Amino acid sequence: MVAIGGCKKGKAGGAAGFGGGAPMGMPVEVAVARVDTVRDEIAATGQIEAVQAIDLRPEVDGRIVEIPVREGQEVDQGTPLFKVDDAQLKAQVAQLEAQRDLAQQALARAKELVQQNASSAADLEKAEAEARGAQAQYDLQRIRLDRTTVRAPFAGAVGQRYVSLGDYVTNTTKL
Incomplete structure (x- = not known):
């Protein structure tokens, strides 16, 4: 009995016996690179409360003749908010x-x-x-x-206003 074995140099055809061809690649998803804005935000529900808040009332009775600020406006301490006649x-x-x-x-x-x-x-x-x-x-x-000039007691943002020009106010009226 005679057994003969051998090896041959040549093309990579020898891998055909283990898979039959070129190695398989991993599937990938591609996209074109572009410039974009990244928004760093979180959507959540909650309640916001001011560090300092006050309900202003005039010290003098009379008609409101001037309101030099608007709701939401940032003001410094001492800024005139209301003027009574x-x-x-x-x-x-x-x-x-x-x-x-x-x-x-x-x-x-x-x-x-x-x-x-x-x-x-x-x-x-x-x-x-x-x-x-x-x-x-x-x-x-x-x-x-x-x-007669009601001023901001501290710096902050003007909140809700309860009076309008021409309203008569007393020292119990919430401004």
């Missing part, structure tokens, strides 16, 4: 200013008369008290006049 208060301040000046003149005259021994110390004390009272009334009305 101040015409009557301006007139009262002018009247009290005149009364204050008159009381100060009366005080100056009383001091001169006391120095000349033509008036009593009681008259001087009365004139001093009237001058202080007139000054206090004037100062109080100036403060009320300044408060």
Whole structure:
């Protein structure tokens, strides 16, 4: 009995015995490269609450004559938000200013008369008290006049507005 074996150099046809041809490739999906915007966002539900919030109310009664800001607008601390009619208060301040000046003149005259021994110390004390009272009334009305402008108590965004131009507001009205 005779067995003969051998090898042959040549083409890669010898692989045909194990699969019968070229090796199989993996299937892939291709696309053309292009520039695009990537959006980094997440859609979710939730509730947003301000760090600071306040319901503004005027300190002076009157008609709203100016609203220089709009809802959603960013404002700094002290920015005027509402203006209440101040015409009557301006007139009262002018009247009290005149009364204050008159009381100060009366005080100056009383001091001169006391120095000349033509008036009593009681008259001087009365004139001093009237001058202080007139000054206090004037100062109080100036403060009320300044408060006709409602200002932002802190920096932030203007929220919902509850009044419109021409509305009459009191110190209990939510602005």
